[in-house]
Amino acid sequence: MPDTNAQILLIDDNPTQLKVREMVLRGAGFMVSVATNAGSALALMKTAGDHYRAVVTDHMLEGHTGVDFLRELRSFNSEIPVVVLTGMPDIEGEYDGLNAMVRQKPLPPGELIALVQQTIADNIH
Amino acid sequence: MPQIGSFSLILGLALSAYAFAAGIVAIVRRDDRLGETARRAGIATFIAVTAASLALVVSAFRDDFSVAYILHHSNRDLPIQYKFAALWSGQEGSLLFWCWLLATYGLVLRLRHKVDTRLVAHASVILSAVQVFFLCLVNFASHPFALVAGTIPPDGNGLNPLLQYPEMVIHPPMLYLGYVGMAVPFAFALAALAMRYPGEKWIHITRRWTMVGWLFLSCGIFLGAHWAYAVLGWGGYWGWDPVENASLLPWLTGTAFLHSVMMQEKRGMMKVWNMWLIFSTFLLSIFGTFLTRSGVVSSVHAFAQSGIGPWFVTFLALIFAACMYFYVKNKDHLKSEHRLESLVSRESSFLFNNVLLLVSAFAVLWGTLFPVLSEWVQGTKVTVGPPFFNKVNVPIAMVLLLLTALGPLLAWRKTSAESLKKNFFVPTIIAVVVGVVLSVGGMKPWQEMSNFYSVMAITLSTLVAATIFSEFWRGGRVIARHQNTNILSGMVTLTRRNTRRYGGYIVHLGVVFAIVGFAGAAFNQDIEQELGFGDKMQIGRYTLVCRSYTQDEKPNYRSEWAIMDIFKDGRQIDTMYPEQRFYKASEQRATIVANRSGIREDLYLVYAGQNPDTGRPIIKAHLNPLVWWIWMGAHILLIGTIVALFPNMQAIKAAVLSRDREKALAEVKGTGSAVGVGD
Numbered sequence: 058m059p060d061t062n063a064q065i066l067l068i069d070d071n072p073t074q075l076k077v078r079e080m081v082l083r084g085a086g087f088m089v090s091v092a093t094n095a096g097s098a099l100a101l102m103k104t105a106g107d108h109y110r111a112v113v114t115d116h117m118l119e120g121h122t123g124v125d126f127l128r129e130l131r132s133f134n135s136e137i138p139v140v141v142l143t144g145m146p147d148i149e150g151e152y153d154g155l156n157a158m159v160r161q162k163p164l165p166p167g168e169l170i171a172l173v174q175q176t177i178a179d180n181i182h
Numbered sequence: 183m184p185q186i187g188s189f190s191l192i193l194g195l196a197l198s199a200y201a202f203a204a205g206i207v208a209i210v211r212r213d214d215r216l217g218e219t220a221r222r223a224g225i226a227t228f229i230a231v232t233a234a235s236l237a238l239v240v241s242a243f244r245d246d247f248s249v250a251y252i253l254h255h256s257n258r259d260l261p262i263q264y265k266f267a268a269l270w271s272g273q274e275g276s277l278l279f280w281c282w283l284l285a286t287y288g289l290v291l292r293l294r295h296k297v298d299t300r301l302v303a304h305a306s307v308i309l310s311a312v313q314v315f316f317l318c319l320v321n322f323a324s325h326p327f328a329l330v331a332g333t334i335p336p337d338g339n340g341l342n343p344l345l346q347y348p349e350m351v352i353h354p355p356m357l358y359l360g361y362v363g364m365a366v367p368f369a370f371a372l373a374a375l376a377m378r379y380p381g382e383k384w385i386h387i388t389r390r391w392t393m394v395g396w397l398f399l400s401c402g403i404f405l406g407a408h409w410a411y412a413v414l415g416w417g418g419y420w421g422w423d424p425v426e427n428a429s430l431l432p433w434l435t436g437t438a439f440l441h442s443v444m445m446q447e448k449r450g451m452m453k454v455w456n457m458w459l460i461f462s463t464f465l466l467s468i469f470g471t472f473l474t475r476s477g478v479v480s481s482v483h484a485f486a487q488s489g490i491g492p493w494f495v496t497f498l499a500l501i502f503a504a505c506m507y508f509y510v511k512n513k514d515h516l517k518s519e520h521r522l523e524s525l526v527s528r529e530s531s532f533l534f535n536n537v538l539l540l541v542s543a544f545a546v547l548w549g550t551l552f553p554v555l556s557e558w559v560q561g562t563k564v565t566v567g568p569p570f571f572n573k574v575n576v577p578i579a580m581v582l583l584l585l586t587a588l589g590p591l592l593a594w595r596k597t598s599a600e601s602l603k604k605n606f607f608v609p610t611i612i613a614v615v616v617g618v619v620l621s622v623g624g625m626k627p628w629q630e631m632s633n634f635y636s637v638m639a640i641t642l643s644t645l646v647a648a649t650i651f652s653e654f655w656r657g658g659r660v661i662a663r664h665q666n667t668n669i670l671s672g673m674v675t676l677t678r679r680n681t682r683r684y685g686g687y688i689v690h691l692g693v694v695f696a697i698v699g700f701a702g703a704a705f706n707q708d709i710e711q712e713l714g715f716g717d718k719m720q721i722g723r724y725t726l727v728c729r730s731y732t733q734d735e736k737p738n739y740r741s742e743w744a745i746m747d748i749f750k751d752g753r754q755i756d757t758m759y760p761e762q763r764f765y766k767a768s769e770q771r772a773t774i775v776a777n778r779s780g781i782r783e784d785l786y787l788v789y790a791g792q793n794p795d796t797g798r799p800i801i802k803a804h805l806n807p808l809v810w811w812i813w814m815g816a817h818i819l820l821i822g823t824i825v826a827l828f829p830n831m832q833a834i835k836a837a838v839l840s841r842d843r844e845k846a847l848a849e850v851k852g853t854g855s856a857v858g859v860g861d
Binding site: 072083088089090091092093094096097098100101104 | 715716729730731732733734735736745757759797
């Protein structure tokens with residue numbers, strides 16, 4: 058299979074938002090893989106999960122929520138840090154016990170970069 | 183480093199020019215001392231050209247972009263094995279590589295000069311002449327150490343992404359070893375003709391050189407086909423591309439020579455024919471090199487159009503003139519000692535074999551040059567595609583298969599009906615049964631011409647395989663009984679006693695395997711579809727499900743790839759990852775094919791692109807039957823050639839005995855004993 062150097066798996070079913078975040082993170086020096094839905098992302102995690110350092114996902118995905126995705130992900134990967142971006146208020150409770158960091162949108166590029174850097178740094182330590 | 187390289191090339195040219203001139207004078211004057219200086223100059227040429235080649239490789243490793251060649255064919259992030267391969271990836275470097283290989287062959291020839299000092303001296307002069315030509319090319323027309331004018335860019339353009347594949351590290355060297363290797367038998371042949379060499383010993387000396395060149399050419403051709411299959415992503419392995427054809431031409435004439443030369447050895451026949459076959463093989467090797475570099479015909483392989491075409495045309499004309507001069511002068515020396523006595527004989531089968539191989543070579547040459555010729559005559563370029571080449575070569579291949587079965591089992595001079603029946607009855611029955619089973623089992627030869635040829639190919643391949651097996655079985659059984667051992671040991675001993683014959687049978691078996699593989703092409707299927715997550719496509723008994731798709735970034739390239747789950751008859755059997763890459767330095771796309779190869783068929787997936795509106799991948803799936811047989815055939819052919827290169831067991835024993843005897847004699851003489859060996 059392809060030998061990936063990607064560090065971040067970015068998931069969003071909105072192609073414009075996906076592209077913008079991808080460019081922001083690449084511009085900051087991260088190597089990024091993208092997925093447009095939960096099933097596709099889970100397949101990538103099962104195939105190349107060892108290479109990723111963090112997952113950044115939207116809360117609302119096509120046919121699923123981030124919670125469904127994360128439950129499925131935690132069944133085989135309990136370690137990888139996950140950042141969930143959402144425009145909806147007060148949904149942190151839905152992610153209890155799933156080891157996820159929830160942040161409100163809109164998230165300026167600088168904050169997104171800092172958040173991802175901090176997430177990776179915390180995970181290393 | 184470039185200065186060292188440039189100086190080494192000039193030195194190499196001077197040394198090879200001296201080796202040529204002094205060699206001629208030494209031959210004319212019969213001056214052994216002068217001849218020895220010529221031989222040593224030839225050896226020193228190897229050192230000079232090696233230094234130049236090393237200088238280019240080191241420049242690549244050091245990312246010395248002041249050298250224009252390195253700037254155009256390498257970049258900082260290129261993996262090290264591809265920096266090494268940059269030596270032969272561009273025109274200037276590949277011509278330098280040609281020089282180095284020729285110098286290496288020349289070195290071995292000159293170190294082994296005692297096999298026949300006079301013959302080797304003549305052959306050495308001819309090789310030096312060829313070396314002078316190529317060194318003139320790299321010194322004056324296509325200099326690998328030309329420097330970049332003005333500001334040196336910080337990074338290079340990178341290697342063509344189509345060449346960033348492991349097989350590309352070895353495919354060109356193999357092919358060049360084959361092309362260049364044909365210079366040695368040519369040199370021996372022309373030398374033998376020029377000096378009116380008595381007897382056929384020169385053929386024995388030349389035979390292994392010819393087989394080595396043929397071995398590398400075969401290797402290079404198969405590697406190229408495999409690379410085309412695995413990298414270019416069109417699902418095929420041979421496109422009758424002009425540069426592919428250029429490698430096939432000397433292979434066809436070289437194959438004809440390897441067969442017909444046996445007639446000269448055994449029966450003193452076909453001397454003129456063989457001489458011109460080996461001349462043609464070398465001429466076609468040079469022609470192939472010319473075709474790849476001149477831009478005369480367009481090809482996926484061809485280097486950019488360049489100005490070295492006239493150099494090659496001149497050189498080809500000079501070689502041809504030299505061959506014609508010595509032929510006209512000494513053709514009386516090439517009279518055949520015997521005539522053809524029967525059409526049912528090994529001689530006639532070799533003759534038919536040669537005629538067919540040459541017809542094929544002519545057809546391939548005609549088709550390759552037709553675009554050029556049509557442009558000259560009509561002003562418009564008319565391209566000739568695979569249908570023409572297949573139409574001519576497929577029927578020829580069928581008849582050649584039949585001859586491959588018949589030829590080795592026919593007797594020299596004349597074969598009796600009894601012998602024919604004994605050798606062919608059972609294999610023919612087996613082949614006919616296979617043909618019938620295939621026909622009624624689904625291949626339906628009556629439906630389409632391609633189906634008919636596929637059935638014929640497999641039927642005739644069965645005939646060949648059966649005759650080969652019966653030869654090994656009968657001979658092995660006799661030895662096994664005699665030595666009280668098992669049949670397998672008997673077959674091994676049989677092979678070791680006559681490596682040329684039985685190695686040749688193994689080569690034929692490899693050809694049979696490959697032809698079975700080619701026969702599968704008539705039943706290829708393909709389908710192309712845009713796939714989103716969870717979407718399926720069906721091909722044959724396979725269901726392909728797209729589980730995911732994404733893009734990645736590496737220092738050298740960006741990639742888009744998909745995760746495809748493969749189901750067969752409802753059960754998941756594999757996961758495959760077709761990929762497409764975009765190389766940053768050269769701004770070129772390359773396909774990384776996902777191929778699942780089996781004895782019966784290949785499932786071959788290509789990431790054909792992405793729908794820009796949806797972002798979904800477009801996947802092309804091919805189902806290619808029997809392709810595995812081609813690569814297996816290539817391996818068997820190579821093993822057979824290596825076996826045939828080994829001396830016979832008897833020859834080894836005799837050589838050892840002779841050395842022991844000489845040693846004992848020397849000891850006796852040394853002690854002054856009155857009793858000598860043999861008393």
